[in-house]
Amino acid sequence: MIYRALTIAGSDSGGGAGIQADLKTFQELGTFGMSVITALTAQNTQGVHGVYPQSIEAVEAQLEAVLSDIGVDAVKTGMLFNAEIIEAVSKCLKKYGVERIVVDPVMVAKGGHALLHPEAVEAVRKHLIPLSMVITPNIPEAEVIIGEEGISSLADMKEAAKKIYNLGAKNVVLKGGHLSEEESTDVLYDGNEFTYFPVQRIQTKHTHGTGCTFASAIAAGLAKGLSVVEATKVAKEFITCAIEESLELGKGIGPTNHSAYRLRQGS
Numbered sequence: 001m002i003y004r005a006l007t008i009a010g011s012d013s014g015g016g017a018g019i020q021a022d023l024k025t026f027q028e029l030g031t032f033g034m035s036v037i038t039a040l041t042a043q044n045t046q047g048v049h050g051v052y053p054q055s056i057e058a059v060e061a062q063l064e065a066v067l068s069d070i071g072v073d074a075v076k077t078g079m080l081f082n083a084e085i086i087e088a089v090s091k092c093l094k095k096y097g098v099e100r101i102v103v104d105p106v107m108v109a110k111g112g113h114a115l116l117h118p119e120a121v122e123a124v125r126k127h128l129i130p131l132s133m134v135i136t137p138n139i140p141e142a143e144v145i146i147g148e149e150g151i152s153s154l155a156d157m158k159e160a161a162k163k164i165y166n167l168g169a170k171n172v173v174l175k176g177g178h179l180s181e182e183e184s185t186d187v188l189y190d191g192n193e194f195t196y197f198p199v200q201r202i203q204t205k206h207t208h209g210t211g212c213t214f215a216s217a218i219a220a221g222l223a224k225g226l227s228v229v230e231a232t233k234v235a236k237e238f239i240t241c242a243i244e245e246s247l248e249l250g251k252g253i254g255p256t257n258h259s260a261y262r263l264r265q266g267s
């Protein structure tokens with residue numbers, strides 16, 4: 001059985017985040033990875049040095065090429081950069097009836113560089129959230145989406161997850177990586193109940209691309225037919241191993257280790 005997973009995201013020349021992190025994750029989790037590149041970034045462990053968005057024509061041509069021929073079992077979206085790209089992507093995913101869509105609403109890189117135009121947030125709410133089977137905001141992204149600041153506890157996260165669910169996402173995984181607590185707990189809300197994914201916070205600065213890796217691991221699970229809860233559980237194990245064995249590369253924030261999970265499984 002071949003499981004087909006597609007990432008629609010930005011390229012990270014440094015290899016730790018974006019398309020590169022997604023494809024490594026897809027491969028490690030036994031899926032066939034494909035990509036639609038929305039923007040090139042000149043990026044390394046020290047930050048984003050340039051962003052070069054692709055034309056709408058280029059994005060649409062890549063989507064059509066993949067969807068009209070190979071098809072997909074699940075899709076992950078990452079850096080979409082502007083409202084026009086968001087609209088083109090959502091239109092095409094709708095046209096092909098793609099349902100297993102994981103939306104990582106990437107807005108700002110860890111170094112602070114914008115990866116989404118601020119005026120495109122409305123397009124995320126209007127076009128992307130209603131299409132998502134799972135949306136995986138971190139806390140700052142959740143605050144922008146709901147237009148409220150101050151998410152600082154698990155109770156706040158649960159309230160925010162409900163508000164994002166009410167915007168049309170079928171499942172919300174609100175990530176706790178940015179909480180200043182001992183544990184990094186992610187909260188999954190499916191409209192009925194909450195599932196918690198707690199882990200002891202790992203003391204490392206090398207967390208470049210954690211969000212991308214986690215979301216693409218969920219997409220890989222969905223491509224293989226796992227439920228949202230099962231896929232999130234595996235993704236959590238995958239990202240935890242990857243952070244535990246993160247790589248001290250470059251002079252800044254190094255990438256996580258995408259091979260760690262598979263090597264520990266002994267396969």
Ligand SMILES: Nc1ncnc2c1ncn2[C@@H]1O[C@H](COP(=O)(O)OP(=O)(O)OP(=O)(O)O)[C@@H](O)[C@H]1O
Nearest residue numbers: 138175176177178184201202209210211212214239
């Ligand atoms: N120090 C840490 N220890 C353990 N788990 C972590 C740590 N940092 C992040 N995580 C986990 O990694 C995953 C990604 O979360 P995070 O909040 O870092 O996403 P993000 O900010 O969107 O990432 P990115 O900045 O790469 O887009 C979540 O499952 C989160 O709980």
Ligand SMILES: Cc1ncc(COP(=O)(O)O)c(N)n1
Nearest residue numbers: 010017018079109110208209
């Ligand atoms: C192309 C691309 N997509 C996403 C991120 C977010 O990852 P991080 O916040 O870890 O820098 C990134 N830096 N680059």
